[in-house]
Amino acid sequence: MSNCGCSRRCDCVVIAGDNITVAGDGGTGTPYVISATGGGAVTCDQVRPCLSAGPGATYDPVTGVIAANVSTDAGNQVTIGTDDGLFVPAGGGAVTALAVTDTPSVDLELTGTGAAGDPYTVAADVVLDPAPPGGGTNLLHESPDGLFVECADVRTCLSAGPGATYDSATGVIGANVSPAAGNQVAINPDGGLFVPAGGAGGTALAVTDTTTVDLGLTGTGAAGDPYTVTADVILDPAPPGGGTNLLKEGPDGLFVECDTVRTCLSAGDGIEYDPDTGEISAFLSEDPGNQVEFGSDRGLFVPPGGAGGTALAVTDTPTVDLGLTGDGSAGDPYTVTADVILDPAPPGGGTNLLKESPDGLFVECADVRTCLSAGDGAAYDPATGVITARLSGDAGNQVEIGGDGGLFVPAGGAGGTALAVTDTDTVDLGLTGTGAVGDPYTVTADVVLDPAPPGGGANLLKEGPDGLFVECADVRTCLSAGDGATYDPATGVIAANVSPAAGNQVVINPDGGLFVPTGGGAATALAVTDTDTVDLELTGTGAPGDPYTVAADVVLDPAPPGGGANLLHEGPDGLFVECADVRTCLSAGNGAAYDPTTGAITARLSGDAGNQVAFGGDGGLYAPPAASAALEVSCGLAGNGSAGAPLAAAVTAWPYPCDLDAQGGLVYCDSTGTLRSEPRAKYQYFTTSLNELIPGNPAVPTTTTTGGTTVATRTLDITNPDPCRPAIAITSVEVDVDFVIPPGGRAGHFVYGDEMYRFENRGSATVSDVHTQTTKVVGNTTIPPGGTVTVSVDIGLGFGAGGATYNRVQSFIRAMVFAL
Numbered sequence: 001m002s003n004c005g006c007s008r009r010c011d012c013v014v015i016a017g018d019n020i021t022v023a024g025d026g027g028t029g030t031p032y033v034i035s036a037t038g039g040g041a042v043t044c045d046q047v048r049p050c051l052s053a054g055p056g057a058t059y060d061p062v063t064g065v066i067a068a069n070v071s072t073d074a075g076n077q078v079t080i081g082t083d084d085g086l087f088v089p090a091g092g093g094a095v096t097a098l099a100v101t102d103t104p105s106v107d108l109e110l111t112g113t114g115a116a117g118d119p120y121t122v123a124a125d126v127v128l129d130p131a132p133p134g135g136g137t138n139l140l141h142e143s144p145d146g147l148f149v150e151c152a153d154v155r156t157c158l159s160a161g162p163g164a165t166y167d168s169a170t171g172v173i174g175a176n177v178s179p180a181a182g183n184q185v186a187i188n189p190d191g192g193l194f195v196p197a198g199g200a201g202g203t204a205l206a207v208t209d210t211t212t213v214d215l216g217l218t219g220t221g222a223a224g225d226p227y228t229v230t231a232d233v234i235l236d237p238a239p240p241g242g243g244t245n246l247l248k249e250g251p252d253g254l255f256v257e258c259d260t261v262r263t264c265l266s267a268g269d270g271i272e273y274d275p276d277t278g279e280i281s282a283f284l285s286e287d288p289g290n291q292v293e294f295g296s297d298r299g300l301f302v303p304p305g306g307a308g309g310t311a312l313a314v315t316d317t318p319t320v321d322l323g324l325t326g327d328g329s330a331g332d333p334y335t336v337t338a339d340v341i342l343d344p345a346p347p348g349g350g351t352n353l354l355k356e357s358p359d360g361l362f363v364e365c366a367d368v369r370t371c372l373s374a375g376d377g378a379a380y381d382p383a384t385g386v387i388t389a390r391l392s393g394d395a396g397n398q399v400e401i402g403g404d405g406g407l408f409v410p411a412g413g414a415g416g417t418a419l420a421v422t423d424t425d426t427v428d429l430g431l432t433g434t435g436a437v438g439d440p441y442t443v444t445a446d447v448v449l450d451p452a453p454p455g456g457g458a459n460l461l462k463e464g465p466d467g468l469f470v471e472c473a474d475v476r477t478c479l480s481a482g483d484g485a486t487y488d489p490a491t492g493v494i495a496a497n498v499s500p501a502a503g504n505q506v507v508i509n510p511d512g513g514l515f516v517p518t519g520g521g522a523a524t525a526l527a528v529t530d531t532d533t534v535d536l537e538l539t540g541t542g543a544p545g546d547p548y549t550v551a552a553d554v555v556l557d558p559a560p561p562g563g564g565a566n567l568l569h570e571g572p573d574g575l576f577v578e579c580a581d582v583r584t585c586l587s588a589g590n591g592a593a594y595d596p597t598t599g600a601i602t603a604r605l606s607g608d609a610g611n612q613v614a615f616g617g618d619g620g621l622y623a624p625p626a627a628s629a630a631l632e633v634s635c636g637l638a639g640n641g642s643a644g645a646p647l648a649a650a651v652t653a654w655p656y657p658c659d660l661d662a663q664g665g666l667v668y669c670d671s672t673g674t675l676r677s678e679p680r681a682k683y684q685y686f687t688t689s690l691n692e693l694i695p696g697n698p699a700v701p702t703t704t705t706t707g708g709t710t711v712a713t714r715t716l717d718i719t720n721p722d723p724c725r726p727a728i729a730i731t732s733v734e735v736d737v738d739f740v741i742p743p744g745g746r747a748g749h750f751v752y753g754d755e756m757y758r759f760e761n762r763g764s765a766t767v768s769d770v771h772t773q774t775t776k777v778v779g780n781t782t783i784p785p786g787g788t789v790t791v792s793v794d795i796g797l798g799f800g801a802g803g804a805t806y807n808r809v810q811s812f813i814r815a816m817v818f819a820l
Helices: 044-050 151-154 258-262 365-369 470-476 579-583
Strands: 020-023 033-036 059-061 063-069 106-111 121-126 139-143 147-148 162-165 170-177 213-218 230-233 248-250 253-257 271-274 279-282 321-327 337-339 354-357 360-362 378-381 386-389 427-432 442-447 462-464 467-469 483-488 493-496 532-538 547-555 570-571 574-576 592-595 599-602 683-692 709-719 726-741 746-752 754-760 767-770 774-783 788-801 804-818
Touching: 683 709, 709 726, 709 774, 709 804, 726 746, 726 754, 726 788, 746 774, 754 774, 774 788, 788 804
Parallel strands: none
Antiparallel strands: 020 033, 059 063, 106 121, 139 147, 162 170, 213 230, 248 253, 271 279, 321 337, 354 360, 378 386, 427 442, 462 467, 483 493, 532 547, 570 574, 592 599, 683 804, 709 788, 726 767, 726 774, 726 804, 746 754, 746 788
């Protein structure tokens, strides 16, 4: 069996399934014969109804014969050849249409007509940018043998920066080792930069003071003159608050003593303070009638009914000076006096016109008259206060004083006064007439009432025949009663709402005011609220025999959120944190050693061979001075590691007009210690196409609205090749639909809801497979880093008329993805 790979003898085993029989053994003389048995056989007669003819084919379901359908339309060049194949004689077919489209990088040229004697010829020239966007010279060249870039051109793009040498003729880049005296950097025989052990020179050390610690540095770092760093805590001799600094320094460290803190306190009203002991106590007034005393528990105590008199205080205002005498008792009632304050120097700089006399405040006409003066068109007598119109003496003036004492211009004398009106948000002005004697100006004004005030309610201001008005009934709807008040919206009466609850001491007095008899008020309400750090407890009722008692306990977190133990403890004498607890919080890292028992932190020196660091005679870290060549640096580094020339990145000046901080890229260090730039730009091209034959020649939809009727949706998944940055995709879509349009018929296709093509047959014969391939470029699509988006294209048909049908829908989707 050739199909199963056997040669002379077949070892394949064929097993018959349901309704199948197998005969033979697969040998040359007795091949396998596989037959369908009763019930499972499929005959040609059963298969033939499953087929049908599409465009360009004929089919006979009786015989199963499929043949080419040659159109009988006039001018058709296709015939059946002598060998029964389709035949078009030389020169008989229509010339295939061909067009070329240039791109920014390739210039295409098309010659010829596509005929047998004049074939199409497409030539392509690569376009070289004569002025690249970076402003330099294009390194890409063209020769008779193709495109090329030469090393000599590339070498002109490079130059040497600090720490490097560069030969633009050979392209050799080397390290620039300074010839300065004492430089320890050299070129090793293996070609690398080399600094021998200990050859980098003394370790550079500098100290920087802070506002709280003054660091001192002495020594040169040499073996005989090691560095010595001293630190002094800075105590502010004049704190910003203006007082004395309580923090002091002694032989054993910083300290603050109680005696010093006590000087910060002093006694105010109602307090006595002993600065020697720090004891603070209440100060009881010795004035007659004072009811406050010390209770048996040494707390402040006022016996029942002892507070009696009402407390009263007065506060002056900028215009009234209030005085208060008396203590409010029956024998010495409060007396409040008030004096109006007259400003002796008003802010405007003039004289205060308001004066005071035994009968009260007054302002006289004579004083007010000094505030006035005459301007243009007016005359003023400050002695009498008379203001009159001042008539110009210029020739031709038509204004005079009329018989009734008013200003008068005779008819036609003033030459017509111009008048215009301007509406405002609140008044709508109307103007009629010309201003002539027989047609005087008439100005009308209508107040504008807001039908929908911005607050959302109804406008209380209304307009009637007699003018604007606001009625009490409307205003009363704006009010309502809250806690402690009652309100009657029918009468507008607002009253106090006295609770009928048992024990309420508040009543309405005969004088209409709220009244609580002496001693009748309830005890002051008191409540406490715990916080996350203090637990408050309240006992007592606040009554004279059971006063309120507030106790406070600091809350210590038994399980701090960090997962460790709480270092803060509580003892009989207060809160405390001990050194032993704090020491458990610390541990040693690289270069350090730590003793949790004593809390001592020391430097840990490496035992590796060649370590130059040791402890100096003063207990500090010490590296012996250099004794050999200076440090060698390789590409990208500058300096020799000395104090005068520390190692630094070899860089050049920023040559661009834009801001370096805002536009410069970054350099990164990867897991192997290699310097890395920002991700390289990436791009990728995606495409998909589908040429779908539509069976049955369906009718073109008659839709004429935007987008037509969608008959196919084609998609393309595009992926951002850059896992770091978003990408931009530019997508183009090509669509081609074949229509069969009888005379008077019409059809069109849409892409993305946009009508791209419409054809109407105005001839007398049916047009078959009429089509035009259209292209639409879609705007930018942003794709997240490493993400995938699906471009979906709806292909619509419409404007179908006159029996138009379609039989093919072809599409191309192409996307260029850029991550820059």
